[in-house]
Amino acid sequence: MKILVCISNVPDTTTKIKFLNNNTTFDSAGVQWIINPWDELALTRAIELKEAHAGAVSEITVVNVGLPTTEPTIRKALAIGADKAIRVNLDPKDAYTVALQLSEIIKKDSFDIILCGIESSDYNGTSVGGMLSELLDFPSVSAVSFIDIEGDQLKLKREIDGGQEIIGISTPFIGIVQKGIAKDARIPNMRGIMMAKTKPLQVVEPVSADLYTDFVSFDYPKAKASCKKVDPDNVKELVNLLHNEAKVI
Amino acid sequence: MSILVFAENWDGKFKKQTFELISYAHALSKSMNTTVSAISIGKVDDEELNKLGTYGASKVLNVTDCRLYTLDNKTFTMAIAQAAAKENSKIIVFAQNNTGKAIAPRVSIRLKAGLASGVIGLPTSYEPFTIVKKTYTSKALANVIVKSDVKIITLSQNAYGIVENPTTANIEHFSPEIADTDIKTTVIEVNKITGKILLNDAExxxxxxxxxxxxxxxxxxxxxxxxxxxxxxxxxxxxxxxxxxxxxxxxxxxxxxxxxxxxxxxxxxxxxxxxxxxxxxxxxxxxxxxxxxxxxxxxxxxxxxxxxxxxxxxxxxxxxxxx
Missing domain, CATH: 3.40.50.1220 (TPP-binding domain)
Incomplete structure (x- = not known):
């Protein structure tokens, strides 16, 4: 089986978000870029599967849609344990563009398991995996918190409101994964970092695409009014405020 | 023309979020001079289906195909896309929850429709169709223009609220064309936590x-x-x-x-x-x-x-x- 993990290059989750040019452009000055946290967990699980089913999983590829500036993030994925990487040379403008480029990559090769994080921490589109599945007419399962290989079938756990479902599915399939899929993301070790330098990173030119959406500008959420402090010895006052002022209890 | 809402149920009862979606779609329909249709998939009784009228749905397409009692992303997509074609829906509204995240992107591809996910309110402009969504995990908001003829919105939880717009909902049985071979997921086991208030539903x-x-x-x-x-x-x-x-x-x-x-x-x-x-x-x-x-x-x-x-x-x- 061949596994493809789709990774997004996003600002570190502690980044203070700022915009430039009349709030039309993200200010990347001083920003640390990371593998999107859900994608990193997906990659970690893919590596665990390869280790646990050495005969069954032959290769892990990571793919990213991005400009050359995303290559350090891709190299990190190789250092963690992916075998090879593909970068589609395009600055992604929306989820549809990314999904379309990924579908072209997948059509050219054959992957059995394709994993995507449930969302990216920048645009929070929660869409790429689903769009990709429909473009390829592949089955997809979303909110996957566990995956394992059982013979030629996959066994998954899907998070539903207040519970889980255990699902069986055949390959090829697209797993849209959430927290829980791997316990912690792997940290690359020195050997991994050295090996990553020589692993293949193929650059592919994008296909042209019409955009259905246009992110025209950004705003900051309204600042909250300052916090009303209540004396710790007067908890009753808090209850009074919540009941009579905020009217929430 | 219409606005279509995916009315999700939980054990045969509509979620609170479903009523919020209908309320929201009703406000959209007023501005666009059209009506709200809803599609329900699963085992929901008429009394429950009628509740959708309370919030402004004038039509409910009721899909009771027992093959769709558990979520299968592809076949749910087929059912909703067929309903959208039947109702000539220009906007399709989902909740920004696990189910909405699973289906809305697939429907968007099937209908060649632009998708705005995690939307926090009504459009700020209808021409061009501009809407505000959360980005950078609520640290910023984005103004997004959806350019396609058919548009898909997933609404953030509690972004609009529940508003009553009493209407009579005409309930219509709807049988989407789905072949057995379209269904790819087998739900082997369901583990539900009962007797606890769900985190995403809790006030x-x-x-x-x-x-x-x-x-x-x-x-x-x-x-x-x-x-x-x-x-x-x-x-x-x-x-x-x-x-x-x-x-x-x-x-x-x-x-x-x-x-x-x-x-x-x-x-x-x-x-x-x-x-x-x-x-x-x-x-x-x-x-x-x-x-x-x-x-x-x-x-x-x-x-x-x-x-x-x-x-x-x-x-x-x-x-x-x-x-």
């Missing part, structure tokens, strides 16, 4: 962080949640330590919630945590550290020991409820 959420000191101190949080009819939650370090299950983790990589009232006990308020809770209508923080960032997000705060404050809060709320 009040009581949450604890590292300041709670250990899992043995959660009794107070559970008692407070019980008397308030609230769900319980926790911060990431708490779920990482295994004090609570990861289902309770709220924050950037956990659950993103928007209740009316959120209690943060012993939570410092790291930026990742705030990303998951900042859309709550009212936030109450209790923390020993007066400089904890949670106080910047909070509406009400107590600088003090959560373990000491919780029992007093329980007593004061019991007293309030008794009167």
């Amino acid at each position: 009040i959420v009581v949450s604890g962080g590292r300041g709670m000191k250990g899992p043995e101190n959660w009794g107070g949080i559970e008692e407070l949640a019980q008397i308030l009819g609230a769900a319980t939650a926790c911060s990431r370090p708490v779920s990482d330590e295994g004090w609570r299950t990861h289902e309770e983790h709220t924050g950037q990589t956990g659950k993103i919630i928007a209740p009316n009232l959120y209690f943060a006990f012993g939570i410092s308020g790291a930026i990742q945590h705030l990303g998951g809770i900042s859309s709550s209508k009212c936030i109450v923080a209790v923390n020993k550290d007066p400089d904890a960032p949670i106080f910047e997000a909070a509406d009400y705060g107590i600088v003090g020991d959560a373990l000491k404050v919780i029992p007093e809060l329980i007593a004061a709320i019991k007293e309030l409820k008794a009167n």
Whole structure:
């Protein structure tokens, strides 16, 4: 089986978000870029599967849609344990563009398991995996918190409101994964970092695409009014405020 | 022309979020001079289906195909896309929850429709169609133009609210064309937690962080949640330590919630945590550290020991409820 993990290059989750040019452009000055946290967990699980089913999983590829500036993030994925990487040379403008480029990559090769994080921490589109599945007419399962290989079938756990479902599915399939899929993301070790330098990173030119959406500008959420402090010895006052002022209890 | 809402049910009852979606679609339909249709998939009785009329749906397409009792992304997509074609729907509205995230993107491809996900309100302009969505995990908002003829919106929880617009809903049986071979997922087992209020559905959420000191101190949080009819939650370090299950983790990589009232006990308020809770209508923080960032997000705060404050809060709320 061949596994493809789709990774997004996003600002570190502690980044203070700022915009430039009349709030039309993200200010990347001083920003640390990371593998999107859900994608990193997906990659970690893919590596665990390869280790646990050495005969069954032959290769892990990571793919990213991005400009050359995303290559350090891709190299990190190789250092963690992916075998090879593909970068589609395009600055992604929306989820549809990314999904379309990924579908072209997948059509050219054959992957059995394709994993995507449930969302990216920048645009929070929660869409790429689903769009990709429909473009390829592949089955997809979303909110996957566990995956394992059982013979030629996959066994998954899907998070539903207040519970889980255990699902069986055949390959090829697209797993849209959430927290829980791997316990912690792997940290690359020195050997991994050295090996990553020589692993293949193929650059592919994008296909042209019409955009259905246009992110025209950004705003900051309204600042909250300052916090009303209540004396710790007067908890009753808090209850009074919540009941009579905020009217929430 | 119409606006179509995917009316999701949970064990045969519509979710609160479904009523919010219908209310929202009704407001859209007023501006666009059209009507709201809903599609329900699964086993829902007529009395429940009629409730959709209360919030403004004039038509309900009722899909009772037993092959669709559990979620299969592709076939749900087929059913909704066929309903949209039948109703000539120009906008299709989903909830920004696990089900909406699973299906809306697939429907968008099938219908060649632009998708705006995690939308927080009505369009700011209809020509061009411009709408505001959350980005950077609620740290920023984006103004997005959807250029396609058919548009898909997933609405953030509690972004619009529930509004009654009494209408009579005409319930129509609808049988989408689906072949057995289209169904690819087999649900082997379902494990549902019963008797607990679901975190994403809860109006009040009581949450604890590292300041709670250990899992043995959660009794107070559970008692407070019980008397308030609230769900319980926790911060990431708490779920990482295994004090609570990861289902309770709220924050950037956990659950993103928007209740009316959120209690943060012993939570410092790291930026990742705030990303998951900042859309709550009212936030109450209790923390020993007066400089904890949670106080910047909070509406009400107590600088003090959560373990000491919780029992007093329980007593004061019991007293309030008794009167």
